[in-house]
Amino acid sequence: MTERDRLDLRGLLPPNVMSSEQQIERFMxxxxxxxxxxxxxxxxxxxxxxxRILNRLxxxxxxxxxxxxxAHIEEYAPIVYTPTVGLxxxxxxxxxxxxRGMYFSAEDRGEMMSMVYNWPADQVDMxxxxxxxxxxxLGDLGVHGIGIAIGKLDLYVAxxxxxxxxxxxxxxDVGTNNExxxxxxxxxxxxxxxxxxxxxxAIIDEFMEAVFTRWPHVIVQFEDFQSKWAFKLLQRxxxxxxxxxxxxxxxxxxxxxxxxxxxxxxxxxxxxxPKQKIxxxxxGSAGIGVLNAARKTMARMLGNxxxxxxxxxxxxxxxxxxxxxTEERENLDQDASPFARKVKEINRQGLREGASLVEVVxxxxxxxxxxxxxxxxxxxxEVLEALKGSTATRPAIFAMSNPTxxxxxxxxxxxxxxxxxxxxxxxxxxxxxxxxxxxxGHCNQGNNMYLFPGIGLGTLLSGSPIVSDxxxxxxxxCLAAYMTEDEVHEGIIYPSxxxxxxxxxEIAAAVIMEAIEEDLVEGYRGVDARELRKFSKEEIxxxxxxxxxxxxxPTLVYNQD
Ligand SMILES: NC(=O)C1=CN([C@@H]2O[C@H](COP(=O)(O)OP(=O)(O)OC[C@H]3O[C@@H](n4cnc5c(N)ncnc54)[C@H](O)[C@@H]3O)[C@@H](O)[C@H]2O)C=CC1
Ligand SMILES: CC(=O)C(=O)O
Ligand SMILES: [Mg+2]
Numbered sequence: 328m329t330e331r332d333r334l335d336l337r338g339l340l341p342p343n344v345m346s347s348e349q350q351i352e353r354f355m356x357x358x359x360x361x362x363x364x365x366x367x368x369x370x371x372x373x374x375x376x377x378x379r380i381l382n383r384l385x386x387x388x389x390x391x392x393x394x395x396x397x398a399h400i401e402e403y404a405p406i407v408y409t410p411t412v413g414l415x416x417x418x419x420x421x422x423x424x425x426x427r428g429m430y431f432s433a434e435d436r437g438e439m440m441s442m443v444y445n446w447p448a449d450q451v452d453m454x455x456x457x458x459x460x461x462x463x464x465l466g467d468l469g470v471h472g473i474g475i476a477i478g479k480l481d482l483y484v485a486x487x488x489x490x491x492x493x494x495x496x497x498x499x500d501v502g503t504n505n506e507x508x509x510x511x512x513x514x515x516x517x518x519x520x521x522x523x524x525x526x527x528x529a530i531i532d533e534f535m536e537a538v539f540t541r542w543p544h545v546i547v548q549f550e551d552f553q554s555k556w557a558f559k560l561l562q563r564x565x566x567x568x569x570x571x572x573x574x575x576x577x578x579x580x581x582x583x584x585x586x587x588x589x590x591x592x593x594x595x596x597x598x599x600x601p602k603q604k605i606x607x608x609x610x611g612s613a614g615i616g617v618l619n620a621a622r623k624t625m626a627r628m629l630g631n632x633x634x635x636x637x638x639x640x641x642x643x644x645x646x647x648x649x650x651x652x653t654e655e656r657e658n659l660d661q662d663a664s665p666f667a668r669k670v671k672e673i674n675r676q677g678l679r680e681g682a683s684l685v686e687v688v689x690x691x692x693x694x695x696x697x698x699x700x701x702x703x704x705x706x707x708x709e710v711l712e713a714l715k716g717s718t719a720t721r722p723a724i725f726a727m728s729n730p731t732x733x734x735x736x737x738x739x740x741x742x743x744x745x746x747x748x749x750x751x752x753x754x755x756x757x758x759x760x761x762x763x764x765x766x767x768g769h770c771n772q773g774n775n776m777y778l779f780p781g782i783g784l785g786t787l788l789s790g791s792p793i794v795s796d797x798x799x800x801x802x803x804x805c806l807a808a809y810m811t812e813d814e815v816h817e818g819i820i821y822p823s824x825x826x827x828x829x830x831x832x833e834i835a836a837a838v839i840m841e842a843i844e845e846d847l848v849e850g851y852r853g854v855d856a857r858e859l860r861k862f863s864k865e866e867i868x869x870x871x872x873x874x875x876x877x878x879x880x881p882t883l884v885y886n887q888d
Contacts, residue, residue, distance in 0.1 A: 338442040341423070341470055341515035342432040342500050353513045357421025374411040379422065381406060386425050389491055393878035396485045401825045404482070408776065410730030410755045412478040413463045419471035420513045427477055428496030430470065431534050432517055433526075439537040446495060451542045452787050453489050455479045455573075456497040456534070460504075460521065460553040461612075464701030464733035467553075469503030470516025475551050479573070479779065486827040487780035487835065488875025489787075495545075499534055501527055531560060535568060546786050546794075548573050548779060557612035558662050569786060571794040577775035577782065578613045579620035580803035581821075582697065582725065585773045586621060587807040588820030589695060589723035589750045597807075601625040601639060604693040604718070608684055608735065609700035610647040610663045613727070617699065618643055618666050620803070623796075644668065644691050647700075650681035685709045694719035698735030701728045706736035711744040721818075723750035727773050731755040742768040750818050771821040778802050781831040785838025788874055790849035790856065801841035802834045809833060832875065836867045 328344060331337050345353070371377075381403065385392040396403055405411060415422055429446055431439055459472025476496035483489040502519040503509060509518055522530065538545060547570040549560060561572045571577070586605070587597050605621065607614050622639045629635035645652045645666045652659070653668045673679065677690045688696060688710055696714055698705055706726060714722055722745060726735035738751050738760050747766055752773035760768035782802050786794050809822055809830055822830055842848045843860050850856040854870065862870060 335445045337438065338429045338431060338435065338445050340426050341430055341498075342434060342517050343470075343515050345513075345515075349513060353420055353423075356513060357418070371405075371411075374406060375414060375418070375422075377403075377406045378411050378415055382422075382424070385427075390878045390880055393484055393491060396481065397828070397878065400485055400827060401823070404485075404776070404824055404827075405756050407481045408478045409463060409774065410732075412474055413465050413730035415478075416462050416468045416471045416474040417465060419468075419474055420511070420515050423515060428473055428498065430473070430498050430500055431530070432500040433502060433519070433522055433530060434517065436530060436533065439533045440540060443537040443541045446541075448492055448495070450493050451495045451538075451545050452493040453480065453483050453546055453548070453783050454495045454497055454538060455483075455548045455550050456499060457550045458499045458501055458531075458552055458556070459516075460551070460556070462551050463729040464703075465730070467503055467505040467508075467521075469505055469508045469514065470498055470500045471508075472551060473498040479548065479550055482776055482827075483780050483783060484876070486776070486831045487784040488828070488831075488877060489780075489784065490876040497534075497538075499530060501530055527556070528563075535564060535570075539568060544569070544787075544790070546570065546783050548783060550574065552612070554612040554615070554662070558615070566793060569792060569794065571782060571786075571799070572612070572616075573775055573779045574612045575616035576620075576794075576799050577779040578699070578727070579616040580778045580782075580799055580806065581773055581775050582617040582727070583620050583624055583803040584777070584806035585725060585752050585771065585820050586695060586723075587624075588810055588815050589721070591810075591812065591815040592723075592750050592818060592820065593694075593719060593721045594816070598628055601629050601642065603642060603695055604644075604691055605642055605695045605697060606644045606646065606684075606687055606691055606693040607666075608646045608696070608698045608702075608705055609728070610645050610652060610660065610666070611699065611701075613699040614645070614647075614697075615662045615666075617697065618645065620799075622665075624800075640665065641672070644687050644693070646682075646684045646687055650683055651678055651687050653680040655680040685713050688713040689716065692716045692718045693722070695723045695725065697725040697727065699727050700735060701733050702735065703728070703733045704736065706740070708740070708744065711736065711740060714745060721748045721750055723752075725752045725773050727752070727754040729754040729774075731757070738768060738770045748818075750820060752820060756824075769818040771819065772824065773821060776824075777806055777821060777827070777830060778834065780827070781805075781834025782838060784831060784871065784875070785835035785842070788835060788851045788871060789839040789842035789847065789859070790851050791842040791847040792849065793847065795842070795845055795847060797845050798838045798841045798847075801837040805834045805837035806830065828875070832868065832871050835871045836864065839867050839871070840864065 455476040457472045462468040462472045480494040484491045501522040508514045549572040625639035626636040752771035757770040848856045
């Protein structure tokens, strides 16, 4: 540690200082694991090998890396992002070669304000920070969760054109409650249980103060914090810092866009959304984020008043690990309480506190079944059979949990039980299903990757000091409007990832326009707020496009003539 301090390296390496023997062991374990992964890996047995090759290119030649990623985004997003990034985090102690990003640990209390200057870049536009407590649906992966921050920022560069020299992945290591990691001598993080309560808050506060002191215009995206802290931290910082929580707010926007697409796919106008009956499995940061946003969207369509907000509540049934949530639930989570069903009402529907998902689907006959439970296969044959009773002409299934093995059901299961007309979306990518009769069952990827790059870029270019609800709503509406009537009728409710750069540009422009509307713009670099306010929509789109970084080799030597 003394050496690290003398060389200004504090924070630039994982917290656990390892001996050479441990390093050799770590390398050997990884080398041996390669053979195992090739045999037991997920759908793509070479996924980890591809990640290694890409990662080496990233270390060697950043321009080339992003050229490859942008040109082949459909093929390599599943490698640098979900699902492979989950596997990478699970195996990070072996895969770790060169450090990337910064580590702030519980041992760094009181040091963060100075160690933030160890980062070599004078300008940072975008930080993605995690504490590793809930990585995708894989639980607490401790310091290895840094992989998710790196993967998200890869998409910021590829999709939003944020300059890679100005992104910073951050891991806040407050310990881990993962017993396997606590016992693993090769674990790269602090081997202690997670700090909690005021001690935990003090560390996050110190981090926020440090990064905003050095880079006052940075945007901080909170990623994969356990639900318990996700909401609290969002409330704590959202009115004072340029920050948002991707799992709560980004996921909500993507779900809203998909839900509106599902309404259109039924041949109904979007304004019919408040009539949809929606069953949500999972009441964590993602599920509750979606529920709050969907309720607000319905309320706006119903007149945007107190009565409308109350009426919208009755369109949702929420099932968590203990079954249907009602007002009778003991120790009801505060964030879930607005969606707890009234007992009388639920009894009339033939349901009760704790009713199973199958029972709820059977009785409610929902238009939409949405999963953010992190439980692979939760939408069993029985649940899907029950959904056959849906009153919708085209029911929709959102199996949004990540990575692939955590999806609540596969598209094959959904289409084979519910037929060709069902709308299907999943958090991680699946291949379209060929019905063999000339028809294709479309698998949409309902993932917050469609929104967070545009939210970040739009916020950056607007100069807005906060990320407002209106800006998030504008992003979601823009994504919904991106799909044509023909596409939604075919069951395509999200765009192809190959157009992610164009989508992100449109979303960023929508975010800027909303920031102008709310009088939040403060300008960006040469363009001040007054100038920005005068821009037409086309000029805003042009402004966004011109500020998106593209990977090009700089010209270093010019011909004389
Ligand atoms: N597609 C996307 O863009 C996104 C997907 N996610 C995914 O959502 C999942 C959940 O994330 P969080 O909400 O943060 O996690 P969380 O752990 O806070 O919440 C999980 C929820 O699922 C419930 N649950 C557990 N077992 C269940 C069961 N058998 N039946 C019904 N509910 C059950 C739990 O009670 C809890 O309410 C993760 O897999 C994550 O990868 C999260 C953010 C974005
Ligand atoms: C996609 C994402 O943010 C998650 O699964 O947590
Ligand atoms: Mg996430």
